[in-house]
Amino acid sequence: MQDHILTAFLVVSLLFACIPPAKSADLNSDKQALLAFAASLPHGRKLNWSSAAPVCTSWVGVTCTPDNSRVQTLRLPAVGLFGPLPSDTLGKLDALEVLSLRSNRITVDLPPEVGSIPSLHSLYLQHNNLSGIIPTSLTSTLTFLDLSYNTFDGEIPLRVQNLTQLTALLLQNNSLSGPIPDLQLPKLRHLNLSNNNLSGPIPPSLQRFPANSFLGNAFLCGFPLQPCPGTAPSPSPSPTSPSPGKAKKGFWKRIRTGVIIALAAAGGVLLLILIVLLLICIFKRKKSTEPTTASSSKGKTVAGGRGENPKEEYSSGVQEAERNKLVFFEGCSYNFDLEDLLRASAEVLGKGSYGTTYKAVLEDGTTVVVKRLKEVVVGKKDFEQQMEIVGRVGQHQNVVPLRAYYYSKDEKLLVYDYIPSGSLAVVLHGNKATGKAPLDWETRVKISLGVARGIAHLHAEGGGKFIHGNLKSSNILLSQNLDGCVSEFGLAQLMTIPPAPARLVGYRAPEVLETKKPTQKSDVYSFGVLVLEMLTGKAPLRSPGREDSIEHLPRWVQSVVREEWTAEVFDVDLLRHPNIEDEMVQMLQVAMACVAAPPDQRPKMDEVIRRIVEIRNSYSGSRTPPEEKQKDESAAP
Ligand SMILES: *[C@@H]1O[C@H](CO)[C@@H](O)[C@H](O)[C@H]1NC(C)=O
Ligand SMILES: *[C@@H]1O[C@H](CO)[C@@H](O)[C@H](O)[C@H]1NC(C)=O
Ligand SMILES: *[C@@H]1O[C@H](CO)[C@@H](O)[C@H](O)[C@H]1NC(C)=O
Ligand SMILES: *[C@@H]1O[C@H](CO)[C@@H](O)[C@H](O)[C@H]1NC(C)=O
Numbered sequence: 001m002q003d004h005i006l007t008a009f010l011v012v013s014l015l016f017a018c019i020p021p022a023k024s025a026d027l028n029s030d031k032q033a034l035l036a037f038a039a040s041l042p043h044g045r046k047l048n049w050s051s052a053a054p055v056c057t058s059w060v061g062v063t064c065t066p067d068n069s070r071v072q073t074l075r076l077p078a079v080g081l082f083g084p085l086p087s088d089t090l091g092k093l094d095a096l097e098v099l100s101l102r103s104n105r106i107t108v109d110l111p112p113e114v115g116s117i118p119s120l121h122s123l124y125l126q127h128n129n130l131s132g133i134i135p136t137s138l139t140s141t142l143t144f145l146d147l148s149y150n151t152f153d154g155e156i157p158l159r160v161q162n163l164t165q166l167t168a169l170l171l172q173n174n175s176l177s178g179p180i181p182d183l184q185l186p187k188l189r190h191l192n193l194s195n196n197n198l199s200g201p202i203p204p205s206l207q208r209f210p211a212n213s214f215l216g217n218a219f220l221c222g223f224p225l226q227p228c229p230g231t232a233p234s235p236s237p238s239p240t241s242p243s244p245g246k247a248k249k250g251f252w253k254r255i256r257t258g259v260i261i262a263l264a265a266a267g268g269v270l271l272l273i274l275i276v277l278l279l280i281c282i283f284k285r286k287k288s289t290e291p292t293t294a295s296s297s298k299g300k301t302v303a304g305g306r307g308e309n310p311k312e313e314y315s316s317g318v319q320e321a322e323r324n325k326l327v328f329f330e331g332c333s334y335n336f337d338l339e340d341l342l343r344a345s346a347e348v349l350g351k352g353s354y355g356t357t358y359k360a361v362l363e364d365g366t367t368v369v370v371k372r373l374k375e376v377v378v379g380k381k382d383f384e385q386q387m388e389i390v391g392r393v394g395q396h397q398n399v400v401p402l403r404a405y406y407y408s409k410d411e412k413l414l415v416y417d418y419i420p421s422g423s424l425a426v427v428l429h430g431n432k433a434t435g436k437a438p439l440d441w442e443t444r445v446k447i448s449l450g451v452a453r454g455i456a457h458l459h460a461e462g463g464g465k466f467i468h469g470n471l472k473s474s475n476i477l478l479s480q481n482l483d484g485c486v487s488e489f490g491l492a493q494l495m496t497i498p499p500a501p502a503r504l505v506g507y508r509a510p511e512v513l514e515t516k517k518p519t520q521k522s523d524v525y526s527f528g529v530l531v532l533e534m535l536t537g538k539a540p541l542r543s544p545g546r547e548d549s550i551e552h553l554p555r556w557v558q559s560v561v562r563e564e565w566t567a568e569v570f571d572v573d574l575l576r577h578p579n580i581e582d583e584m585v586q587m588l589q590v591a592m593a594c595v596a597a598p599p600d601q602r603p604k605m606d607e608v609i610r611r612i613v614e615i616r617n618s619y620s621g622s623r624t625p626p627e628e629k630q631k632d633e634s635a636a637p
């Protein structure tokens with residue numbers, strides 16, 4: 001017995017004797033390195049790294065290994081770090097795995113010892129002013145290397161060939177020159193070498209990447225760009241001159257053709273399916289009730305038998321006529337019928353959980369949006385009643401109006417105005433991909449306000465019993481002057497909620513995932529997610545490999561904000577604008593209130609509007625158009 005106790009005592013004391021000193025020594029050296037780093041690199045915002053406070057739990061931007069023995073990640077994005085990286089500081093953090101110093105103003109070169117920290121796997125230094133060459137001593141554990149938007153010059157080091165764990169190599173917008181090394185990197189998923197001065201042929205190993213991984217390098221050639229001069233001519237005699245202008249045009253042409261072919265193929269298939277379905281539908285109807293057509297309220301022929309004898313139309317009962325009518329709402333100036341609609345050329349705009357949306361261009365040039373609903377669970381009477389509500393309640397400048405609908409057993413169509421600017425989802429996330437200017441801050445606030453008003457209007461109508469139930473950025477359409485308009489109102493009531501497709505979970509309030517019953521409070525939650533999406537530039541979707549998507553956006557934001565590391569959440573595109581951070585933080589607070597987990601803690605939409613208007617008015621009066629004031633009053637119920 002005593003022996004056992006003695007052994008145990010010995011073991012325990014041995015443990016104490018060996019491990020703790022080793023621990024504190026290492027963490028201490030990490031701490032000294034960080035203090036030296038902070039002391040020698042000026043920074044705009046205060047780093048509260050006090051040597052008296054524990055590094056692992058209270059130093060902003062720092063996290064440690066699970067046993068708190070070493071510093072594991074250092075994230076200091078957009079804190080105004082300014083000047084050259086001091087040598088002999090960060091390099092000492094030799095257990096560091098993640099280093100993010102993105103969006104600062106770090107200059108001069110990258111000390112080689114930073115890139116060669118043995119355990120480093122992610123290095124984010126984009127959006128700085130680093131120059132010089134990329135160090136050749138990069139550590140082989142790197143999986144993510146982002147040095148984009150700096151002024152690195154020289155060649156891409158051959159060392160990169162040996163970084164076999166690399167999944168992302170982002171070097172766009174630097175001044176790199178020379179050839180691209182043959183990178184046989186099986187795990188590489190994201191590559192961007194655009195906007196440098198690279199030259200020569202694109203190595204075969206990288207030809208699987210799209211052209212926009214290579215754009216803006218005037219002397220680069222080979223697939224997916226223009227063929228190289230002197231190589232076997234491609235089937236289409238293309239100009240092989242390496243003049244930058246011509247080369248660029250070539251890229252665009254190629255991309256555009258590619259996109260058009262892809263779209264045409266996709267569109268063609270869908271169009272074909274649509275036509276076949278409609279034909280089947282028409283054929284069936286013809287068979288079941290021989291003379292089918294009738295006249296609509298506008299006295300035009302509708303539906304069913306094209307070119308049938310008009311006399312026969314009237315012999316078919318009124319009931320039949322009613323059944324095939326395209327029902328327009330009052331105050332709508334459209335003048336076409338179902339047949340015109342079916343003849344229109346259609347292009348798929350999107351596929352949602354409620355069905356497919358088409359852009360239909362009628363023969364007279366009128367363009368409308370047609371939504372084909374699938375899996376409507378209510379009967380005709382309920383459907384018509386609901387449509388009446390939607391048509392009436394949807395009369396608000398921030399709600400996309402329903403113009404007409406069509407109901408038959410086999411087909412349910414809704415007709416909306418066509419809004420050319422597209423959806424918030426496309427403009428927010430798509431502009432990045434297509435290189436268009438990102439949405440600026442004021443526009444994002446304006447859109448938030450418009451959407452809030454649209455929702456508040458819906459919530460106020462009908463004695464407060466209406467809900468939207470399906471708010472998401474692809475359902476927010478942007479008018480010509482970039483006002484946010486809510487679409488798809490009133491459809492949730494016609495369908496069963498689809499069993500939470502992964503894409504949608506991101507907008508659904510936690511309680512709705514369980515009860516499957518959306519409420520006004522869950523609309524508020526979805527609105528909060530929308531605002532977070534605009535603040536962060538990240539889509540609340542599950543989308544592996546896409547850096548700009550986050551499965552549970554509110555939870556992510558909450559975790560970052562909890563560490564009071566608020567700047568990290570904001571869209572980099574926004575951080576470039578000066579003096580808006582306070583407003584962004586205020587908007588963030590509004591959004592966070594909306595995504596509160598307990599429904600009754602979420603504000604009402606009127607309250608949300610009030611707070612957004614306050615934020616708008618608080619920033620320099622000159623930025624607020626005076627007309628806003630009136631609208632706010634009229635928006636109040
Ligand atoms: C530093 O800031 C973080 C978050 O901003 C906070 O959690 C921590 O307590 C602060 N530490 C000190 C020593 O003030
Ligand atoms: C970046 O650094 C270069 C010199 O290395 C300097 O000329 C330029 O003004 C800097 N740009 C910014 C935005 O600080
Ligand atoms: C890459 O790895 C190979 C084999 O391990 C080695 O011979 C070569 O020197 C390395 N190249 C660089 C640039 O590190
Ligand atoms: C990247 O480079 C392209 C071409 O030079 C330029 O149009 C674009 O504005 C640059 N992007 C940034 C964020 O600097």
Ligand SMILES: *[C@@H]1O[C@H](CO)[C@@H](O)[C@H](O)[C@H]1NC(C)=O
Nearest residue numbers: 175177178196197198199219
């Ligand atoms: C780009 O590279 C070419 C040679 O490939 C060189 O002649 C030219 O001066 C470089 N341009 C810049 C801006 O560095």
Ligand SMILES: *[C@@H]1O[C@H](CO)[C@@H](O)[C@H](O)[C@H]1NC(C)=O
Nearest residue numbers: 172191192194212213433435
């Ligand atoms: C690479 O970066 C450029 C410039 O920012 C951008 O236009 C292009 O879409 C990016 N390519 C990829 C594949 O992300």
